[in-house]
Amino acid sequence: MSGLYARESRSVSKMAHLRFFPQAIVGGNGAYVTGDDGRQLLDFAASWGAASLGHAHPAVRDAVNRALSDQAGASYLSAANEACVLLAEKLLSLVPERARGRVWFGHSGSDANETVARMVVTATGRPRIIAFDGAYHGGTVGSMAVSGHPAQQGTRAKGLTLVPYPNSYVAGSPEAAKDAALAHLERLFATEVPPEEVAAFFIEPIQSDGGMLVPPEGFLEAVEALCRRHSILLVSDEVKVGLGRSGRFNAFEHAGIEPDIVVFGKGLGGGLPISAVVGPEPILNHAVAFSLQTVHGNPVCAAAALAVLETIERDHLIENAERTGHALGDALRGLAERHALIGDVRGRGLALGVELVTDRTTREPAARQTALTVFRAFQLGLVLYYVGVRSNVLEFTPPLTLTQGQALEGAAILNQALADVVAGRV
Numbered sequence: 001m002s003g004l005y006a007r008e009s010r011s012v013s014k015m016a017h018l019r020f021f022p023q024a025i026v027g028g029n030g031a032y033v034t035g036d037d038g039r040q041l042l043d044f045a046a047s048w049g050a051a052s053l054g055h056a057h058p059a060v061r062d063a064v065n066r067a068l069s070d071q072a073g074a075s076y077l078s079a080a081n082e083a084c085v086l087l088a089e090k091l092l093s094l095v096p097e098r099a100r101g102r103v104w105f106g107h108s109g110s111d112a113n114e115t116v117a118r119m120v121v122t123a124t125g126r127p128r129i130i131a132f133d134g135a136y137h138g139g140t141v142g143s144m145a146v147s148g149h150p151a152q153q154g155t156r157a158k159g160l161t162l163v164p165y166p167n168s169y170v171a172g173s174p175e176a177a178k179d180a181a182l183a184h185l186e187r188l189f190a191t192e193v194p195p196e197e198v199a200a201f202f203i204e205p206i207q208s209d210g211g212m213l214v215p216p217e218g219f220l221e222a223v224e225a226l227c228r229r230h231s232i233l234l235v236s237d238e239v240k241v242g243l244g245r246s247g248r249f250n251a252f253e254h255a256g257i258e259p260d261i262v263v264f265g266k267g268l269g270g271g272l273p274i275s276a277v278v279g280p281e282p283i284l285n286h287a288v289a290f291s292l293q294t295v296h297g298n299p300v301c302a303a304a305a306l307a308v309l310e311t312i313e314r315d316h317l318i319e320n321a322e323r324t325g326h327a328l329g330d331a332l333r334g335l336a337e338r339h340a341l342i343g344d345v346r347g348r349g350l351a352l353g354v355e356l357v358t359d360r361t362t363r364e365p366a367a368r369q370t371a372l373t374v375f376r377a378f379q380l381g382l383v384l385y386y387v388g389v390r391s392n393v394l395e396f397t398p399p400l401t402l403t404q405g406q407a408l409e410g411a412a413i414l415n416q417a418l419a420d421v422v423a424g425r426v
C-alpha cells in the first residue's frame with residue numbers, strides 16, 4: 001500500500017486538485033500524518049475536519065473491515081442496508097424534536113446542502129432562500145447556489161439573498177456586530193424580500209470558511225425568532241463544526257436554538273464519504289424525487305459513521321473538544337501577546353481561528369503572511385490551513401482526540417512559524 005502511494009506521490013502535481021498540501025500522505029496515526037518523505041507532522045487540520053477521530057482510529061478501521069467482509073457481494077444500492085437504518089435512528093435521536101422526521105444520506109456536505117436547497121423550495125413552494133455572506137455550503141453547483149463565499153461568485157441562485165454574518169472583530173464588539181446584522185435583516189424583510197416568499201434560512205452556527213466567526217450571543221436566537229414568525233425553515237449546516245467539535249454535539253446548541261433541518265458531513269464518516277440531512281418528513285419526502293444516486297448511504301461508510309458516533313460518546317470526545325479547545329485557545333492567546341501579527345483568537349471547542357493582521361488598529365488583513373505561516377508550519381511539522389473572506393485566518397480543526405500535550409506542541413510550532421515569517425526566514 002505505502003509503495004503505491006510513494007510512487008504516486010512523485011506525480012502529485014498532476015492532480016487537478018487544490019494544492020493545499022504539497023506532498024502525498026502515506027500514513028497516519030492519531031493526530032499525526034506521515035508524508036512521503038517519511039516526516040511525521042502534527043495534523044491540526046484533520047483533513048478539513050473530516051478525520052474527526054484522528055487517523056487510523058481502531059474503531060473506524062474495525063467497523064470498515066467488518067462491513068466490507070459482511071457486505072461482500074451484497075447490494076450497495078441507495079441506503080438499503082442495516083447500517084443506514086441504525087445510523088438514521090441514531091441521528092434522529094441527536095437532533096431537536098422538530099427535526100425528527102426522516103434522514104437522507106449523501107456523500108458530502110455539498111450534496112447534502114444541495115439536496116436541502118432543492119427540497120425546501122419544492123416542498124414549500126416558496127422561491128427564495130437566505131444565506132450569509134461568506135457562507136460555504138459546498139462545491140457542487142446546487143450547494144454553491146446557496147453559498148456566499150467569495151470563491152463562489154457567479155454560481156448563486158437567482159432566489160438567493162445573502163445577508164451579513166456578524167463579525168465581532170471587524171465591528172469592534174459583539175453588540176455592534178449583532179445590531180448591524182439584525183437591522184439589515186429587518187430592513188430586508190420590510191423592503192426587498194417578502195418573508196412569505198422565503199423557503200429557508202441557511203446558517204452556519206460558527207461561520208468556518210468565512211473566517212471562523214462565532215456569532216454574538218443572542219444573534220442566532222433572533223434569527224430563529226424571525227424564521228418562526230414568518231414560517232421560514234431554519235437549516236443548520238453542521239458539516240464542519242458539528243458532531244462534537246464545538247464542545248456540544250450540535251454547534252447550534254450553544255445558542256439554544258432548534259433548527260428544522262440539520263446537515264451533517266465531514267467528520268460523520270471519520271474520513272469516509274458520508275453526509276446526512278435530518279428533518280421533517282413532509283420536507284424530506286421530496287428528496288426521493290430528485291436525489292437518487294447509486295451508492296448513497298453506502299453500508300461501509302455508514303458503519304464507519306456508527307463507529308464514529310459510538311466513539312465520540314464512549315470516549316467523551318465532546319468534553320475533550322471543550323477541554324482541549326480551552327487549552328489550545330489559551331496557548332493561542334498567549335501567542336497573541338508575543339506576535340503583533342495576531343489580531344484576534346476566536347472559536348469554540350476544537351474549532352478555532354487566528355486572524356492575522358498587519359495593523360491591529362486598522363485590522364488590515366495579513367493574507368500573504370497567513371499563507372507563509374501555513375507553509376512554514378508545514379516545514380516545521382504542523383499541518384494547518386487558512387480560511388476567511390480575506391484569506392487571513394488560520395483555521396484549527398484538529399481531531400477530537402487531540403491531547404493537551406499535542407495542543408501545546410502545535411502552538412509551539414506555530415510560535416516558531418510566526419517568528420520565522422516576521423523575520424523573513426521563509
Ligand code: PLP
Nearest residue numbers: 108109110136137138237239240
Ligand atoms: N458546509 C460547510 C460548513 C463546510 O465547511 C463545507 C466544506 O468545507 C461543506 C459544507 C461542503 O462539504 P464537502 O466539502 O464535504 O462537500
